[in-house]
Structures are given as structure tokens and as C-alpha cells.
Amino acid sequence: MSDANDGAATVHLTLDEVRALAKAGLAKTGLSPDHVDAVAETMVAGERDGCASHGIYRLLVAASSVKTGVVVPDAEPVLDEPSPALVRVDGKGGFAQLPFRLGAPLLVEKAQKYGIAALALNNVVHFAALWPEVEKLASEGVVTLAVTPSHAWVAPAGGTEPVFGTNPIAFGWPRPSGEPFVFDFATSAVARGEIELHRRAGKPVPDDWGYDPQGNPTTVAEDVLKGAMRTFGGHKGSALAAMVELLGGPLIGDMTSLQSIEADGGRGGSPIGGEFIIAVDPAGFVGAMLGEHMKHAEEMFDTITGQGARLPSQRRYEARRKSLTDGVDIPAALMRDIEKLLEEA
Numbered sequence: 001m002s003d004a005n006d007g008a009a010t011v012h013l014t015l016d017e018v019r020a021l022a023k024a025g026l027a028k029t030g031l032s033p034d035h036v037d038a039v040a041e042t043m044v045a046g047e048r049d050g051c052a053s054h055g056i057y058r059l060l061v062a063a064s065s066v067k068t069g070v071v072v073p074d075a076e077p078v079l080d081e082p083s084p085a086l087v088r089v090d091g092k093g094g095f096a097q098l099p100f101r102l103g104a105p106l107l108v109e110k111a112q113k114y115g116i117a118a119l120a121l122n123n124v125v126h127f128a129a130l131w132p133e134v135e136k137l138a139s140e141g142v143v144t145l146a147v148t149p150s151h152a153w154v155a156p157a158g159g160t161e162p163v164f165g166t167n168p169i170a171f172g173w174p175r176p177s178g179e180p181f182v183f184d185f186a187t188s189a190v191a192r193g194e195i196e197l198h199r200r201a202g203k204p205v206p207d208d209w210g211y212d213p214q215g216n217p218t219t220v221a222e223d224v225l226k227g228a229m230r231t232f233g234g235h236k237g238s239a240l241a242a243m244v245e246l247l248g249g250p251l252i253g254d255m256t257s258l259q260s261i262e263a264d265g266g267r268g269g270s271p272i273g274g275e276f277i278i279a280v281d282p283a284g285f286v287g288a289m290l291g292e293h294m295k296h297a298e299e300m301f302d303t304i305t306g307q308g309a310r311l312p313s314q315r316r317y318e319a320r321r322k323s324l325t326d327g328v329d330i331p332a333a334l335m336r337d338i339e340k341l342l343e344e345a
């Protein structure tokens, strides 16, 4: 995923060691045990699947969000059902993972009952990748789309001032093999976490990732972080970023990325606000013909892979198969920062 750490010293860990490290670090921040468990699992999943920008590195990010008061460490999420096919979980200012755990089973139940259902996570702090969520839901048989705004870091196509968040879109499609088709990417040129990893490694970034504070293209990671990131695909990424703002903000009564960064007030915490997830039962429209139509989906996947192209999520599943037996390597500098966190009073 990232070459930001190529050539640097690394430390080898088993996934159980990553989990223990994540749990110890999160517990140290004062996070309540349910949150520790839910948040740690997303960090383990990131390392396990070779997604370093959302792996154990996020321990430092999460700790900073707790320390600066951006996240409520012992928030108790509350679930309600605004209408028959809608589920809402108010995260009460805590991290998003536990509210997702609470709302996901009812979302699937409603999608299976009504054909389509939606889940809003409100008032949550979000630093994580979305694929663990859409993969879980697709593994349970529902087609899933998830979006969340973040902080206003990204300029619209044609501008140089931040408006949008890095605003990921994630999609999951159930497959007979048991490993769903999943994609999950930011609508910015890259996730902010990638730029942060380049900054940590002292590496330049491509000049089409963002602008410096004066609005000029730059290869200095730090300057992009202080200036504005760019959307992917010009006006197309810009429109999709706006869609994510609308679905994960006003539609569910939550914040836009501009509001989120204002609420952060310079504390440098993770984005605050909402996440919107739609789940569709694939039998809804086609009923008894489901097997036939799913076969056409498989034929399409085969036609993609048959010409040497790969499916999104293929790399992740391969990384997973390897890391489950071989463990993972994390940068030694990151390990030192985590040890420092664990030693702090």
C-alpha cells in the first residue's frame, strides 16, 4: 500500500502481539474496555491486511484524540429506530467502532426484512478504514455502501482551499467464495494517513497530491498537511467528495467536514461527526433468480482477473493469508513511539 517505510528498520510482530500492543496502548489512554476491544480490532485488521496507514500507527492518533479531549473515552452508544428500515446509533462522542458493532446486526436484520435498510452513526470520532465494516456486512450477505466525511483538508477541483474531508467510499458485494468484493478509498488523491507516513519517513510526495498553504503544488508532505490536499480524478472525485459530505452530514443530521474541523478547534484530533451505511438484500429484486444473477457477477469478476487485472481487496486477502501465519513488520520508529506512549504516566 505504501512505500513510505521502504528501506527503514522494522520490528517483526505476530498479530497477537499487535493486538496486545494496541489494547495496552488504548487502555493506557483511559478508554473503556468495550471501546478498547472494538478499536484494537480495527488496528489489527489494518496491519493484518497490509494497510499501514490505518494499522497500529493509528494508536498514536487515537491516543492524541483521547488526550486532547476530542473523544469521550467511556461513551455509551445508544441505538434507536427512527423508522422501520432505519437504524441510528448515537455514539455520544466516542470512537465509531463500538457504535458500529451495536448497530450492524439490526441493520442486517432490517435489510433482510425490507430489502433495503440504512444505518446512521451519529456523534462519533472516526480515524479508521471503512473496509472492515463493509466486509463484515457483505460477509453476512448484504450489499453495502458506506461513507463518512472527515475534516476539511481537501480542496475542490478548481480551488486550493480546503472544503471536503478525505471522505472515503466503501462498497461490499457478497461472493460465494466467502471473501466479498470490497473496495474502500478516499475521494482525495490519497488518504491523509499516507501523507503523514511520508512525513514521518522524511519522503517527498508526488506533486499532484496537494498544495502548500500558498496554493502551489508541492512535494513536501508537511506543506500539503498544512495547505490543501487534492481530490482524485479532478471534478469527478470532487463531486463524489461532495456526495459523501451530504450523505454522511446533512442527510443524517450530522457535521460536514468544515464543521468537524471547526469543532476540533485546532486540537489535531480525528474527525468528529457521522457515518452513513446502506445495506441491500441481494434477493430483494430478483428473489428466486438470485443464484442466476450472482453468477453473472462472478462472470464479470472472472473477466477482470482473466486478463491479468486484479480485484480490489485481492491484495488485502493475500496479505491477510500471509500475515496470519508469518506476522507483520512495523517501522522501528513507530515501535519506539508506541513504547514511549506505553511508558507515559
Ligand code: NDP
Binding pocket: 001, 053, 054, 126, 127, 128, 129, 130, 131, 148, 149, 150, 166, 167, 168, 169, 170, 182, 183, 184, 185, 186, 187, 188, 189, 190, 191, 192, 194, 271, 310, 311, 312, 313, 314, 315, 316, 317
Ligand atoms: P487506495 O488509493 O490505496 O485504494 C484502496 C482501494 O483500492 C482498496 O480497495 C484497494 O484494494 C483498491 N486498489 C488499489 N490498487 C488497486 C489495483 N491496482 N487494482 C484494483 N484495486 C486496487 O486507498 P486510499 O489511500 O484512498 O484510502 C486508504 C484507506 O483510508 C481506506 O481504507 C479509507 O477508508 C481510509 N480513510 C478513512 C477515512 C476516515 O475518515 N475514516 C478518511 C480517508 C480514508 P486492496 O485493499 O486489495 O489493495
Ligand code: PYC
Binding pocket: 053, 126, 127, 128, 129, 150, 166, 186, 190, 191, 192, 193, 194, 270, 271
Ligand atoms: O487517512 O485521510 C485519512 C483519514 C482521515 C480520518 C481517518 N483516516
